[in-house]
Amino acid sequence: MLQKRLFINGVETPVFAPAKSTLAEVLREQLHLTGTKVGCGQGQCGACSVILNGKVVRSCITKMSRVPEKSYITTIEGIGAPGNLHPLQKAWALYGAAQCGFCSPGFIVSAKGLLDENDTPTRADVRNWFQKHRNACRCTGYKPLVDAVMAAAEVLRGDAPEESLEFKMPEDGRIWGSKYPRPTAEAKVTGTLDYGADLGLKLPDDTLCLALVQAEVNHANILSIDTSKAETMPGVHAVLTAKDVKGKNRIFGLVQSPYHKGDGWERPIISDTKVFQYGDVLAVVCASTYEEANAAAKEVAVELEMLPAYMSAPEAMADDAIEIHPGTPNVYFTQPLIKGDETAPVFERDDVVVAQGDFVTSRQPHMPIEPDVSFGYMGEDELLHIHSKSIAVHLHAFMIAEGIGLTPDKIAMASNPMGGTFGYKLSPTSEALVGAAVLVTGRPCFLRYNYHQQMTYTGKRSPFHISARMAADKSTGRILALEHDYAVDHGPYCEMASVLTGRGIQFIGAGYDIPNIRGMGRTVCTNHAWGAAFRGFGGVQSYFVGETLVEDLAEALGQDPLEFRYANCYREGSTTPTGATPDVIALPQLLDALRPKYKEAKARTARNSTEKIKKGVGIAVGVYGAGADGMDTAEVFIQYDPDNGVTLGCSWEDHGQGADIGAVGTTHEALRPMGIPVEKIRFSWPDSSKQPPAGPAGASRSQVVVGSALRAACTAMLETLKKADGGFMTYDEAVAAEKPTRFEGTYSSQGSACDPDTGLGDPFVNCMYTIYMAEVSVEVATGKVKVDRVSCVADLGAINNRLAVDGQIYGCIAQGIGLALSEDFEDIKKHSTMIGGGFPYIESIPDDMEIEYFENNLREHGPFGASGAGEGPMVNPHMSVINAIHDACGARIYRLPATPERVLEAIRKAQ
Ligand code: MCN
Ligand code: FES
Ligand code: FES
Secondary structure (H helix, E strand, C coil), rough: EEEEEEEEEEEEEEEEECCCCCCHHHHHHHHCCCCCCCCCCCCCCCCCCCEEEEEEEEEHHHEECCCCCCCCCCHHHHHECCCCCHHHHHHHHHCCCCCCCCCCCHHHHHHHHHHHCCCCCCHHHHHHHHHHHCCCCCCCCCCEEEEEEHHHHHHHCCCHHHHHHCCCCCCCCCCCCECCCCCCCHHCCCCCCHHHHHHHHHCCCCCEEEEECCCCCEEEEEEEEHHHHHHCCEEEEEEEEEHHHHCCCEECCCCCEEEEEEECCECCCCCCCCECCCCCEEEEEEECCCHHHHHCCCEEEEEEEEECCCCCCCHHHHCCCCCCCCCCCCEEEECCCECCCCCCHHHHHHCCCEEEEEEEECCCCCCCCCCEEEEEECCCCCCCEEEEEEEECCHHHHHHHHHHHHCCHHHHEECCCCCCCHHHHHHCCCHHHHHHHHHHHHCCEEECCCHHHHHHCECCCCCCEEEEEEEECCCCCCCEEEEEEEEEEECCCCCCHHHHHHHHHHHHHCECCEEEEEEEEEECCCCCCCCCCCCCHHHHHHHHHHHHHHHHHHHCCCCHEEEHHHECCCCCCCCCCCCCCCCCCCCCHHHHHHHHHHHHHHHHHHHCCCCEEEEEEEEEEEEEECCCCCEEEEEEEECCCCCCCEEEEEECCCCCCCCCHHHHHHHHHCHHHHCCCHHHEEEECECCCCCCCCCCCCCCCHHHHHHHHHHHHHHHHHHHHHHCCEEEEEEHHHHHHHCEEEEEEEEECEEEEECCCCCCCCCCCEEEEEEEEEEEECCCCCCCEEEEEEEEEECCCCCCCCHHHHHHHHHHHHHHHHHHHHCCCCCCCCCCCCCCCCCCCCHCCCCEEEECCCCCCCCCHHHHCCCCCCHHCCCCCCHHHHHHHHHHCCCCCCCCCHHHHHHHHHHHHHH
16 A cells, blocks of 8 residues: 555645556545546546646556655646636637547646647647647547647637637527537536446445456357356355346347348347357456456356357358357348349440449447446336446337346436447447346446457447449440449347348448449358447448449549549439439539539649659548438427426437537527527436437437427427417416426438338438548558548538537548548457557548538428438548549558558559
């Protein structure tokens, strides 16, 4: 044990701590300064940054033994507090620099360290500083963070008034379409918003900490699990194996199609007969402390019989491959597409040009800064309460209930403030484990993953293996036909498998009027990480194919890629790949807007290209659906409060995208006739026992579908409370008049899901349209690629909140660059850290990014004309980079990510 006197945020503080403990542990767990967040716990994300004797350090890797006596330490709590924000914190809120906000305290502390040393930094200084201090953000694309530091520095120097960091309310009081900062911003920038691990520290003393015993192989039969020694270890309360789980011990995989083989109950909560993938849980230790639980977990003895592991779709499809789930074929779902006439004859014709290729996409890891975390307890209401990073509270209660022996109505599933999910949390992760442990032990239980567990035991983006070809008429330049055949490596569990596989037929070739298509998608069970939802679900993989073939056709025809796209993109009378009419005709306008920027970029890259560093420009079109396939429904309510404000009863989960501002902005607009001030419109964190089902925050559906339900509730409120004089009743007047104070709203879309035999259908409420243009530099000798600039033109319908939507696009650009160049989870050993997984730090993301919006195509089905924003902008930024590499040096990439080795190889092939 060490004893030190430290000056923490100016207060002399005695500290008693084990010598091996870290500064982060002492700050958070002993001193309850939970503003300092722990993300990776490995020195790779900077979430835990504090200032120690004038230097910014990562407190998760700073051992207490190395903290000098009488050190001065500044944490986020010492920088500013709610109601008394530091200029950096004000700027963070104003510039939309806190999306999920999990990285914000670390960045703000780091920026303070910079400004203490240098009050006139350039943007490059700020970027270099964040790079040097490994401050990582997964949401914002970094640009808003640099904007915020520059603005705060100006104020701190006295070059701008402090009011310049405050939002100026428009004179008409309307916040729809504005950059009104999100309601949760102040709590995020001050570190006072409690995420799951922070809440875990506030649970009662009898809470049990869970540690998982996990498989370190990919496929095996389980012969025995011996927990006897672990059970005798200090602090251990129980060690659970499969036999202890009170229900079916399976998570339901949402089988949605009659053509799906297998019943969807493949995924064990605790493994019983087999290990299907690395990380599968074999036993759960419940102990008084984390250290005790982890120590005991090491003592569980497991005997396995190894089986052949199929780590990709082709391996699992081989004739001699055994069934991973005995009784279900490894290829368990197929989705054909039959649009227009037979395509094969078109490819035989002499008057067509053909582009073709075999493509493989990557197993992109989501890499939120906050690792997975859940806790649970039995409530006085006799419900099992589970709090997690769920972005689908009602759905998750349904998916895990039978497995743990309850009905969904006996589970209250709540979502904590979250440090990003990017879709991985459309799957249950730790919820069922925590639920099972609470039911067995009768005690509150808490489980947090470390970053290795986050990487290895949460779902990943499913790789697609795709062969495709596209033909265009030599004389007219019109695309005539497309064929594709693809296998989706979905890992061992089938959640959302049919939806994902359907995305291929919906989006390969999307954006263009292609009269004849034949396609076939297959879902394949493998032993690699299970496939989870990931932003741009299936779109990312599809545009890798479509936007390569389109580019190659343009080249074969000797046409400019932008003009070839312009000639072939959706117009009146066009149909989508699944034969639907595009909801709006947006692409010609976007390409027109991009054309002058493109010409400038072409001239710039031609001017600056050298023999060693080749520069190039790439374009990529993207169209993606908002809303779940087929019918999509949301239910909400709004409660009129005694102070004449409203509380929103809507389970719009917040990954970090801005459910708060989404719901508040929509409601504020819908209730404008009543003039309720925005501060009195209260967002609530989702809880399945308190709110009706609004559906998951997936499929970019919430602004459109939940927003429409909110609007319906507001309309009901306005109609009920309207007075004869044109005004509206106050709360007291409504109560006196015996009017209701709770107003329900529902919305159901009327899409038609794609036909299982032909693939044809019109599945989405409406669509998002984005076109990206990237400029890159390729170092010819090494194959290293740097993205210099990105422009985006977007039609997302009417925009609710500009700050949120800018943030969505910047974040998608950063994730798209990672997807294009560095991110993967193919090699479980190498890729299981943030750095190993290819996380894009600030130096990989250009500061030079611009966005232009077009809001003239108001969507018929979308509140006030809105479409979504979460995923449309994610489906194609990677392709603008991949096409720019091709433009720079002729290298054509067929496998993601385009690592330097792959680029070098492609350069050699091109030569
Ligand atoms: N929005 C708007 N105007 C529009 C459309 C959307 O202001 N015309 C705003 C919304 O109010 C919301 C945001 O943009 O704040 C995204 O809206 P929407 O497209 O409806 O998406 P959801 O709210 O359903 O969020 C889910 C979506 C998905 S599917 C993933 S995955 C995702 C994403 O959003 N994961 C994210 N964005 C993310 N952003 C962050 N920071 N972290 C994640 O994990
Ligand atoms: Fe400390 Fe990531 S660097 S939590
Ligand atoms: Fe930076 Fe979410 S705001 S990680």
